[in-house]
Amino acid sequence: MHGSSDVGHLVDRHPSVTPERLIAQLVPPPTFADVSFDTYRPDPGEPSQAAAVQTCRQFTEQAVARRAGKKKMFGKREVLPGVGVYLDGGFGVGKTHLLASSYYAVGESSDYKRAFATFGELTQLAGVFGFMECIDLLSDYVLLCIDEFELDDPGNTTLISRLLSALVERGVSVAATSNTLPEQLGEGRFAAQDFLREINTLASMFTTVRIEGPDYRHRDLPPAPEPPGDDEVARWASEVDGATLDDFDALCAHLATMHPSRYLTLIEGISEVFITGVHPIDDQNVALRLVSLTDRLYDAGIPVIASGAKLDTIFSEEMLAGGFRKKYLRATSRLLALTAAGQAGRTIT
Known part of the structure; x- marks a missing residue:
């Protein structure tokens, strides 16, 4: 894709959701737009x-x-x-x-x-x-x-x-x-x-x-890849039309300003999401918002590239031992799949 040094940011987007839009959203996510009983492959x-x-x-x-x-x-x-x-x-x-x-x-x-x-x-x-x-x-x-x-x-x-x-x-x-x-x-x-x-x-x-x-996403999924550096992430973002580039903490703070029902509108029209400075989270509310965003990104099939900590370390052991364990594991699984899609064809230097 052609690049642009003027990269957009998710934190600059302030979506609102009308009742009509809520009704229109009551359809399967894009990832499942073409599925049927015939395309389900039983193990x-x-x-x-x-x-x-x-x-x-x-x-x-x-x-x-x-x-x-x-x-x-x-x-x-x-x-x-x-x-x-x-x-x-x-x-x-x-x-x-x-x-x-x-x-x-x-x-x-x-x-x-x-x-x-x-x-x-x-x-x-x-x-x-x-x-x-x-x-x-x-x-x-x-x-x-x-x-x-x-x-x-x-x-x-x-x-x-x-x-x-x-x-x-x-x-x-x-x-x-x-x-x-x-x-x-x-x-x-x-x-x-x-x-x-x-x-x-x-x-x-x-x-x-x-x-x-077993989780089909893990059947052939390698461990979390080595993250690229901040500069590399910023450079890649600048080369992709429709990409966004955000600091992890700033993005987490921005997610707190809106109801998760707006996250779908937040990422509308975005081709790829680039995040710098990822680190483990210890606040449950922040983590659950990140889970919601991950679900929306996964449903829309939007690749993710992130620098900082490996994506399978975002949710602490303590959090994984708590009541939302299943959500955190699902989000990790989905983030790894989106990262694999994002890093395909890119070489970390």
């Missing part, structure tokens, strides 16, 4: 993966049938309550791929509306529109997909559980994946019970699908 050594594809296929057929309803006398139709599927498993086993495939399997037409949101986007939606308005907004949808249902915030979990109960009654089917609670992190298998307990009013409608297997 032959993990039969649960092929079984999960079948269950999700059946679920989407049921979702459409329930929205269509059953015929009553005089030809009117009565909408049936929605159904639910919960995909339980570690990260990198393809849960989001299957979730997005379910979204696409329910074909979009005037009769078949569907939405795909992270748990955070859904709580943001309820905050912007209000609880009842949010129900009205989504009540004629066939399917609501929720990626990374968060069980670590009781208030939000209760809110979304109530929202889902109301939507299911109105014929909306729900597919979800989730993160696990702190106590079960070593095991992971108990995520399903936690999820069902938290949404106990809905538990009976959810079919739980356990997907086993």
